[in-house]
Amino acid sequence: xxxxxxxxxxxxxxxxxxxxxxxxxxxxxxxxxxxxxxxxxxxxxxxxxxxxxxxxxxxxxxxxxxxxxxxxxxxxxxxxxxxxxxxxxxxxxxxxxxxxxxxxxxxxx
Amino acid sequence: xxxxxxxxxxxxxxxxxxxxxxxxxxxxxxxxxxxxxxxxxxxxxxxxxxxxxxxxxxxxxxxxxxxxxxxxxxxxxxxxxxxxxxxxxxxxxxxxxxxxxxxxxxxxxxxxxxxxxx
Numbered sequence: 344x345x346x347x348x349x350x351x352x353x354x355x356x357x358x359x360x361x362x363x364x365x366x367x368x369x370x371x372x373x374x375x376x377x378x379x380x381x382x383x384x385x386x387x388x389x390x391x392x393x394x395x396x397x398x399x400x401x402x403x404x405x406x407x408x409x410x411x412x413x414x415x416x417x418x419x420x421x422x423x424x425x426x427x428x429x430x431x432x433x434x435x436x437x438x439x440x441x442x443x444x445x446x447x448x449x450x451x452x
Numbered sequence: 453x454x455x456x457x458x459x460x461x462x463x464x465x466x467x468x469x470x471x472x473x474x475x476x477x478x479x480x481x482x483x484x485x486x487x488x489x490x491x492x493x494x495x496x497x498x499x500x501x502x503x504x505x506x507x508x509x510x511x512x513x514x515x516x517x518x519x520x521x522x523x524x525x526x527x528x529x530x531x532x533x534x535x536x537x538x539x540x541x542x543x544x545x546x547x548x549x550x551x552x553x554x555x556x557x558x559x560x561x562x563x564x565x566x567x568x569x570x
Contacts, residue, residue: 347494373549376558385454385542385561386495430495438549439508440559442494 345369347443349431354449355421363416363429363446371436377405377416378430380445386430390416418448426450455479458543458562465533466570473528473565475543483548484526485559486518489540501526502548533569540564 348366355361367375374393378386392398392407392414404417416429428445435441456477465471477484486498500508501520515537517529526543542564549557 385563388558444492444494
């Protein structure tokens with residue numbers, strides 16, 4: 344079967360750096376997405392990786408290793424507004440998105 | 453604002469009621485999706501429409517009935533639901549990744565409808 348694993352919950356301190364890992368086993372691979380979802384709101388797109396390596400977007404970076412079935416989302420200079428759930432999703436060979444259950448990130452002052 | 457609008461935001465319905473959820477996008481996307489989001493579970497894809505044609509129906513019970521009259525509007529008709537159907541129902545749209553290739557095919561989500569079945 345297809346599976347996406349990510350930690351259920353993480354806690355970090357304001358101003359620090361946090362890395363959220365995602366491992367996947369899917370039928371084929373056509374890209375990996377990270378989304379942010381604040382409580383009661385819509386998921387919003389953060390990043391997309393289809394080739395191995397690091398993609399940087401301001402305070403957020405996402406890394407992909409296709410051979411290891413592994414990605415991480417790196418958040419730097421954490422702010423209180425970064426408290427949210429972070430969803431990892433992989434597009435499979437049928438171009439459907441397979442989703443992880445999300446990682447709830449709690450930022451403490 | 454994501455460009456995808458869902459109504460209503462909240463809905464409480466009895467098990468014998470019939471109701472409909474509405475989704476609208478004006479992003480020029482050609483694919484639209486219904487997802488179910490339950491607490492601490494992955495998003496569950498329910499239905500996919502590409503160019504108004506239903507291309508996926510992931511074993512969803514017949515008490516959920518989708519309708520896509522045009523590429524900008526999507527409905528989910530609900531009848532005789534069960535309490536376990538209580539969840540957040542999310543609509544999303546995108547460019548069809550099978551046609552577009554890799555770039556710019558991320559999904560844009562609506563705010564969702566919080567459904568409670570009593």
